[in-house]
Amino acid sequence: MRDMRDVTIVGGGPIGLFGLYCAGLHHLKAALLERLDRVGGQLEHLYPEKPIYDVGGFPSITGRQLVQQLKQQALQYPADVLTGVEARGLQEIPGGYRVETSQGPVDTRVLVLTAGIGEFIPRRLNVAAVDQFEGRGLYYVVHDLSEFDGKRVLVVGGGDSAADWAMALANRASHVTMIHRRDQFQCHVDSQAKLQAHPRVTLLPNRTLNAVFGRDSVESAQLQFSDGSVVPDLLDVDRIIVAIGLLPGTAIFHEWGLQMDGHEIRVGTDMSTTMPGVFAAGDICTYPGKVKLIAAGFGEVATAVEASLHYLG
Numbered sequence: 001m002r003d004m005r006d007v008t009i010v011g012g013g014p015i016g017l018f019g020l021y022c023a024g025l026h027h028l029k030a031a032l033l034e035r036l037d038r039v040g041g042q043l044e045h046l047y048p049e050k051p052i053y054d055v056g057g058f059p060s061i062t063g064r065q066l067v068q069q070l071k072q073q074a075l076q077y078p079a080d081v082l083t084g085v086e087a088r089g090l091q092e093i094p095g096g097y098r099v100e101t102s103q104g105p106v107d108t109r110v111l112v113l114t115a116g117i118g119e120f121i122p123r124r125l126n127v128a129a130v131d132q133f134e135g136r137g138l139y140y141v142v143h144d145l146s147e148f149d150g151k152r153v154l155v156v157g158g159g160d161s162a163a164d165w166a167m168a169l170a171n172r173a174s175h176v177t178m179i180h181r182r183d184q185f186q187c188h189v190d191s192q193a194k195l196q197a198h199p200r201v202t203l204l205p206n207r208t209l210n211a212v213f214g215r216d217s218v219e220s221a222q223l224q225f226s227d228g229s230v231v232p233d234l235l236d237v238d239r240i241i242v243a244i245g246l247l248p249g250t251a252i253f254h255e256w257g258l259q260m261d262g263h264e265i266r267v268g269t270d271m272s273t274t275m276p277g278v279f280a281a282g283d284i285c286t287y288p289g290k291v292k293l294i295a296a297g298f299g300e301v302a303t304a305v306e307a308s309l310h311y312l313g
């Protein structure tokens with residue numbers, strides 16, 4: 001792993017994969033490091049079957065299908081795709097950087113960080129009366145949509161991920177109820193309009209999940225109003241999806257000396273970080289107006305690779 005690469009991409013999610021394609025296009029000697037055993041990031045590991053509607057050129061494509069397309073596009077060019085390799089440390093060496101990884105050092109002239117949110121740790125409700133049903137009808141991560149066919153589903157969460165699950169299941173489940181602790185749902189206005197109009201979907205704001213009941217698996221849910229009072233009637237449900245976000249795990253990049261805004265790396269308009277020759281793109285980066293969308297990340301990583309080219313001279 002000691003050859004000096006022109007560019008090393010840290011993180012094999014959709015943005016890292018597209019970055020690898022961009023590096024290949026410029027005939028850069030590239031490597032991609034991915035800590036998990038498969039590339040694809042959140043799409044592959046958190047929502048392989050969920051349709052994505054907002055990537056240009058694809059009216060609808062599942063997470064896994066988009067990863068397949070990205071892999072095919074990236075691997076037109078020779079590159080080292082190193083899975084099961086976690087970037088852990090960084091030191092400056094003459095002419096570039098040495099990335100310390102779980103499998104030894106990788107030397108590179110330029111780094112493009114596309115590590116997303118780090119690990120995929122779903123934010124949990126941490127209510128014992130709820131979490132004890134995980135694996136028995138309660139899901140923090142959904143891999144197989146067919147497990148919800150014909151079921152009464154409760155989706156907990158008011159953001160885009162929760163709305164996406166509700167939409168993906170609306171025509172498969174017998175009924176979908178989506179609850180959110182606030183009085184306004186936070187998802188895209190279009191998702192909300194479609195969910196509100198769907199005959200098999202009920203949106204309930206100002207509710208949280210208080211407890212789950214069932215003998216072997218989920219049978220009913222007890223909801224609580226935002227003022228703390230318990231909703232008198234139990235909600236009969238067979239499946240519960242909790243989609244209240246992911247916990248960021250990007251602290252190591254702070255240790256590398258990069259300037260962070262909270263959990264994200266601050267970048268300029270060319271995606272440069274505060275360290276020369278280190279660029280960032282996708283969910284891990286931030287700048288005024290940043291949106292965490294795949295479509296936005298594609299543009300960012302194309303810019304980062306172009307800027308790398310100028311940096312390499």
Ligand SMILES: Cc1cc2nc3c(=O)[nH]c(=O)nc-3n(C[C@H](O)[C@H](O)[C@H](O)COP(=O)(O)OP(=O)(O)OC[C@H]3O[C@@H](n4cnc5c(N)ncnc54)[C@H](O)[C@@H]3O)c2cc1C
Nearest residue numbers: 011013014015035041042086087115116161282283293294
């Ligand atoms: C349920 C859900 C639904 C979504 N739906 C949509 C949607 O419809 N449309 C949309 O545009 N966006 C959607 N998103 C958001 C979208 O998935 C993210 O914006 C996108 O995945 C960001 O891509 P990324 O490559 O920056 O990061 P990620 O997909 O998070 O990939 C980062 C990769 O880096 C790896 N990594 C992390 N740290 C290291 C390390 N130290 N060393 C090596 N590898 C490392 C990780 O394992 C991971 O594979 C959704 C998200 C969720 C959770």
